[in-house]
Amino acid sequence: MKVTVDKDVCVGAGMCVLNAPEVFDQDDDGTVVLLDASPGDEEDTDVREAAHTCPSGAITVTEGP
């Protein structure tokens, strides 16, 4: 899977870090930082939960190698 984040719409709720801390972090002001744009299959569920629960729609997941 491919992951992209939109820092401009991020509101710093932190749901991504709670769900998938291997893939997402927050900078000092709470804005999303993408640690891994092509996470492995073992992260699949956590990343999808992060995208589902992100309140501002800042995370996009697309299929692909």
Next chain:
Amino acid sequence: MTHDDNLLTFPGTRTCPLDPPPELTQLRADSSIQRVQIWDGSTPWLATRYDDVRAVLSDAMLSADPDMPGYPHHSAGSAARKREHTKMFVSLDDPKHRVLRRMVTHDFTVKNVEAMRPRIQQMADQLIDDMLDGPRPADLVEAFSLALPSLVICAMMGVPYEDRAVFHDTSRAMTSRTATQDEAVATLRQMREYFLKLIDRKATDPGEDMVSRLVERELQSGAVDLEDLVAILELVLVGGHDTTNNMIALGTAVLLEHPDVMERLRHTTDLDLVANTVEELLRYLSIFHMGRGRAVLEDTAVNGHELQADDGIIAALDLANRDPAAFPDPDSFDIDRANARRHVAFGFGVHQCLGQTLARVELQVALQTLARRIPTLALAVSFEDLPFKHESSVYGLHELPVTW
């Protein structure tokens, strides 16, 4: 305005203290977004289903600004306060909302909140020591559930804990469904005066705290003006303790009704289980039981439902969190629920609770520490006789008499 007999009254009356009113549960089953009638006779839309509630709260055409025509207020006090007072960013739309919110997100990142966990644990242990040294029965609200988040937010902000009466009063007036215009305005004036003095003190004698940082980094640089800063501080202080208080108190009462769950919490070393218990309590209890109000700025459609400019709409968080389409067997309390974290108890969209990470850690620490430290903890009155906050916009308990 007279009552329209064809419309249900929102928020309605609970028949079971932990479940939404049955007629609203029925409304969710019957149809998607419908009109209801509220206290002032107005007839906003009500979204009750999980997908609709998320869509409403994500829609940029729907304003959180209570000055917009159609906005559904929850009381006369709320209506008055929002007219006379500088708005907190929870009541502002982007872009201004975003600018102000970002000034305080630093304090609530997952990393910074986790760093506070040992201190929160110490505070919880100290409060329990004090309660156990005192008389039985005790009021757990006074001794613990209100005290813990108040201590935490005071420490974080740099507000002296001795001054807590000021913000405890304001919280009561802000969440009361029966607050009059005068009460709401008077308590907010008192709080504003308090913060003006505190800001002065922090400007001359700064500490390692949120207020000092905001004064230095945002106020003195001109990024925020004084009135907006006061409104930010009010929001963080009030939002930072009363909701958590209600969740700890109500959560404890629920756990005491589920001894098997209490037993698991007492013995587990699995923080994920503690965390999921908290998520399930957030979903199950959904203490913002009057939902979140929005005003429609321009004609728009939410999940195919047409809304017109100047309509009001309420997103019912508690009903969404009991939607069987999102949560199987939604009325059962199940700490092993796989998708509990998908709840909308903290709202959704750009206004989703800023302090949710702190609330989670406080709840995890508070509930597991109670379970561990007081194995004989029990209600001192029957569950049905607990004083539930039916009249408040944030559900909870006025008192929680316990013994051990």
